[in-house]
Amino acid sequence: MNDFSVIGKRVPKLDALDKATGRAEYGHDVSLPGTLVGKILYANVPHARILHIDTTRAERVRGVKAVLTGKHNPAHKFGYGGDNTPLKADKVRCRRDEVAAVAALDEDAAEESLELIRVEYAELPALFSAEAALAQGAPLVHEERANNLFTRYNYSHGDAERALDDADEIVEQEYHLPYVTHTAMETSFVLAAFDLQGHLTLWSTTQIPFLLQRDLSEALGIPGRDIRVIQPAIGGAFGRGLDVYPFEPICALLAKHSGKPVRIAFTREEEFFATATRQPAHVKMRTAAKRDGTLWARDARVLLDAGAYISWGAVTPLVMMETVASLYRIPHAKFVADVVYSNNPPTGAMRGYGNPQSTFFVETQMDMLAEKLGMDPVEFRLRNANVPNEETPQGLKITSCGLRECITEVAERIGWERRASVISHQSSVISHQLSVISHQSSVSSRQSPIRRGIGIACTLNVGGGARIYRSDGCGATVKVDDFGRVTLVSGSTEIGQGSETALAQIVAEALGVRVEDIMVINSDTSVKPWDVGTHASRTTFIAGNAAWIAANDAKRQIFDAASKLLNVSPDELECRDRMIRVKGDGDASSRMLRNEPRVRDDASGKTIAFDKVVRSMHYREGGAVVIGTGWYDPPTKLVDKDTYKGNISAAYGFGAQAAEVEVDVETGQVRVLQIIAAHDVGRAINPMYVEGQIEGGIQMGVGYALTEELQVREGRILNPSLLDYRVPTALDMPRIESVIIETSDPEGPFGAKGVGEMGGTPTAAAIANAIYNAVGVRLNQLPMTGERVLQAIKEKQRLETGE
């Protein structure tokens, strides 16, 4: 029944060739005449008073045009927590605190100048964990605050504590989740230039150009109207670009003080230590079910170490609680999260935004509980799965929902029945299990240390925006020129995800033209209408709806004109492949035609070219050009500030992933063989990009599960390089089978829902469940490195053998 011309097609990205051949212009490629190199001096002490900064020698370096310290800060603080300044004036709160900055003609001069800055510190006792920060008498990270607790999220529905006391079966576990970071292909970049009227233009790798405009206004003390943000091609961001960071106002201040454009391009090392990380979390959780397999209650207590400054990352508990309270139908849920200051590196937003963490602990406990119940994990999940058109106790209005289909698909495709034979032996000793598994695997010998296992995990995600700011909207305009060329100006932000082309497909389908007829303009706050930014998997849904509305506004104008040319009502028309025609069969059309011969375009007179209609509107007295406008802000609410309830998103995406792993019991090494990922995306505007998002998400999920960890000791990042911070490469990746479940969401553009984040959300849990299935150990700390897996196996053997 889906009679689409463009939607659902595997259209290559409009900028694919440019990017593949190196023609695309990234921030790092941008330079204005006379641009200076900006560099930052970091504190490298975790907590200290700044007694004195001597920049005398630094200023004398030839080619240095500006040397700034905290005394050059504007008056106001900035950032989500209102606790940050560009450069630190009185004290430093973490090692990466910015204490001075220089702008110079070249990199060498800038480096030399930095080395000549002398900072005298008086060190203070430092806090290197959330627990330490909450301890009685702990030193204050921000002395104007009463304590180091930034905020507490306290959610509940039903009566979880009582329900847990009464439950038939209950599981309980503690988790330690690590610092990880985005490792976008392109490091952070900003170029700041003032014109002679005092207008500031930034070329930036931001994801939130309009909020950056506002945040920088705050950080610099200049009106927002004087700030323009331009986004060149962006090589990934993954949440990194959701906040304003000190390097951005620092760059603007350097530009102001030097009178020249200044660029700051992070080195890879800076990218590791001076951008934000995902918060490390310490979690205690319990889940309970009734004997019949009905999920009954969850209680999660989360401690998040936010580091020295508060970013939008502090809001991730909102998403964590969603998984705790609304993934599966659950009558009782409690979620408490404390966000705490420490002298560790500042944390921020990262793809999934709390969900990879919470899905890990929620979905591993689902498996634990199934085992306790003696139920198959798939059956347990199916029994409790969310269903369409049901509001959760949290207030999420679930409309379209393909969770059951996702679970069924992945179970079937991974061969869940193979696992069933394993699970019955799961509680027995490793040595016994070995023989079963090696029987399954034709390649492994009877002596092989390799064990195979299969696991599943599900996910619930916002798929129709996420109202965490007062507006979750996006604006768009659609202009059609005399040649049928269509320009979509979209407020949305392209960070490499392909949203440009998805939006072009939406506009092409709505108008009935080809995707190559669409040009997308989306990189300049002065040109594009407002949008909150790229986050929360919202762009296809929100910007897609805005583009669709604008395209339909343009289409209405064009069809009105065409209807006069073809002498039919606009309702009777449709446009396909650049031709406007009367809907329905040829007979009806030719009947209509015989009555009223008019300007027609083909021999039969039933059609007229799209661009010809546009020209006919333009080239006449009282003519017009076609400009459609659109604005979409989803019908959602900010969650209630006390109860955290409310419908945060206009649609919800669901998914299930099944992982098959091999575990080497002699080394603890885990190899993921395959992941089957089924995701309910409402409608795949472009299946290739949906698969791309899923595969990219899984890549990050595999890293989160097995290898990625920023090793932070005493506030210092020990492994700030791609050699030591282990991101899975192409060779490390399993076979991935992406299954797209289409539920045609009633609110989404052509039924689409967001998919940007959920590909990586259940991956770690699925792998953890597979590891347990393989070797009977549960790791409650990520990543599940060989060392940790091996230790867990040995511990298990020790317990079982009673050694």
Added chain:
Amino acid sequence: MNDFSVIGKRVPKLDALDKATGRAEYGHDVSLPGTLVGKILYANVPHARILHIDTTRAERVRGVKAVLTGKHNPAHKFGYGGDNTPLKADKVRCRRDEVAAVAALDEDAAEESLELIRVEYAELPALFSAEAALAQGAPLVHEERANNLFTRYNYSHGDAERALDDADEIVEQEYHLPYVTHTAMETSFVLAAFDLQGHLTLWSTTQIPFLLQRDLSEALGIPGRDIRVIQPAIGGAFGRGLDVYPFEPICALLAKHSGKPVRIAFTREEEFFATATRQPAHVKMRTAAKRDGTLWARDARVLLDAGAYISWGAVTPLVMMETVASLYRIPHAKFVADVVYSNNPPTGAMRGYGNPQSTFFVETQMDMLAEKLGMDPVEFRLRNANVPNEETPQGLKITSCGLRECITEVAERIGWERRASVISHQSSVISHQLSVISHQSSVSSRQSPIRRGIGIACTLNVGGGARIYRSDGCGATVKVDDFGRVTLVSGSTEIGQGSETALAQIVAEALGVRVEDIMVINSDTSVKPWDVGTHASRTTFIAGNAAWIAANDAKRQIFDAASKLLNVSPDELECRDRMIRVKGDGDASSRMLRNEPRVRDDASGKTIAFDKVVRSMHYREGGAVVIGTGWYDPPTKLVDKDTYKGNISAAYGFGAQAAEVEVDVETGQVRVLQIIAAHDVGRAINPMYVEGQIEGGIQMGVGYALTEELQVREGRILNPSLLDYRVPTALDMPRIESVIIETSDPEGPFGAKGVGEMGGTPTAAAIANAIYNAVGVRLNQLPMTGERVLQAIKEKQRLETGE
């Protein structure tokens, strides 16, 4: 009564500082990575068959990436006459014909390669004047045509021939008007780049980006939808940019064949010989009046040498005929113009577009006729001046009209009564006149060869667009951001005239914000809505109206929201200096306030900030962002194709200039002492820019009158340099007094009419009339060089003394 905040203010250009400090990016500053240098080989024979072109050696030069000849042309011809090709394949028709082109890594390689191209010609007899081209048996410039006459314009109203036979007084004269050229500060530039999907982007000094899109589509045989035109800052154009010229498709072809971006930046010498010139004209004209001083009839016969190819310059007779048929109230008029091919340089559009020529012969004959009638030239003009709200026999609907005021103002300010004493002696011999004039001038001795004279001339110009294309429209959008920053996206083209800032003033006034709150985006066909281009003094009027409409659309949205906040009807609101308030006195407002206290911004509660209202619209459920759209196409018609009658413009501008000159009777040198210029511009949106346009126009008018002439001999331009082609410099310029007459046009934005061209239109005639007043000679050939003036004085002396 004009209670404007922004309109009428001398706001500096928004880009003034950028341009003054060299920060503005002109086309010549643009280069993409890997851009090649494009160079063109010109024929340098006036008319010849191309027998063979050998590019073998040229291709071997190191660094050369493409060598093209006519065989690389696309199939179709292009240009207004449909008679041109990028490179010439079979024959050349003028010396500047493009026969080959190269693209190379650098200038030296390109030059070297050009020098190695060998072209074998068989020369043909060539035509170096329109008369020769029309002679029986003349060789054909374009062999597919029956003869060399491109077209004849034949206009009449009343019965001019009969009226001239019956007239009381009649004057008759022949005129020879020269080749002149634009000499814009920036030479012609184009950079062409194809992306890997075959989309072509051009950075261009064009004035007509959307027509260029269409014309290039034609010239290159690629769809218009695949062509994007970007206009960097443009250093003047003056009509040069109204056509597509061969160098533009050549550049695109070089880019296509080399696979690299290619730039062609004209040298100053190329700018002289390879852009278009104003057509030379040979004119025979008669003007008649009744004894009572009523203007009675005009008959003008014009022969225009268009050169080897036809451009939009061929349409200038439409404007010439307007001055002949509608400047002053005249019952009988005839105008016949033949546009003729020759082997001279191709001609094109130039500021004034026929009007400087026709105003020269119309307004010098007005003086001749006044003299015959024994009337004061000012009185004669006033008696016949156009009046408001009268349709001319040609069909021009004159609405606002300040011609009489203009005449009166300049006569008064130049001290016309001084001249009156001279005129009575004008018919006497020079020697007698000398004593009178030297009496006037306190500095000149009794023996001085210097004579002073005063002259006047008037002008009629389109001031509300000029429909010479099917659409004379312009589109605009106005976006208001959360900070009250306003972006105007205008279809119009800025070529240095300051239209950006004038449009910003219109939008600022309409919205009630400050001009610095407006950013104007107008340089990219993909972003901006359609506009026919910058010509015919149309931008302030047409684009101004479009901007005004878009601003009012935005304002309506904002006032609707504000009316709810202030609990009054939107009609009761006004906005000034970023504050929305209830119109009228404080009492009424506070009365209203007492009844209904609501969200108000000041202590008294009567006002609310503009940006605050915009944010209140955005940050709420079901919110919106403010985007207004506007399209304005004036209520005009294309002239009738047979009678040339019709109302081509929605408003008409008028002006009068009085010139005072000194003529050295020993050398013939003319020095212009002062020009008083009064122009009816409807409303001066920015008096400084109006003065700038008038002064710039006068500078070109003085050059046209006295010094500028491209010396063309046998199709060769002899003086292609700024040393030999004499443009008046600052030191050569007279004192100028600009008088702005405001008639508040009913159709113009805030009453404004166009002023872009008329500053230069009457200047040459005013100077010629002043020369006659000074020394009693009439020069019927421009420029009135010292040599020609001296010769005329000697001729006059010879006749008078009977030698």
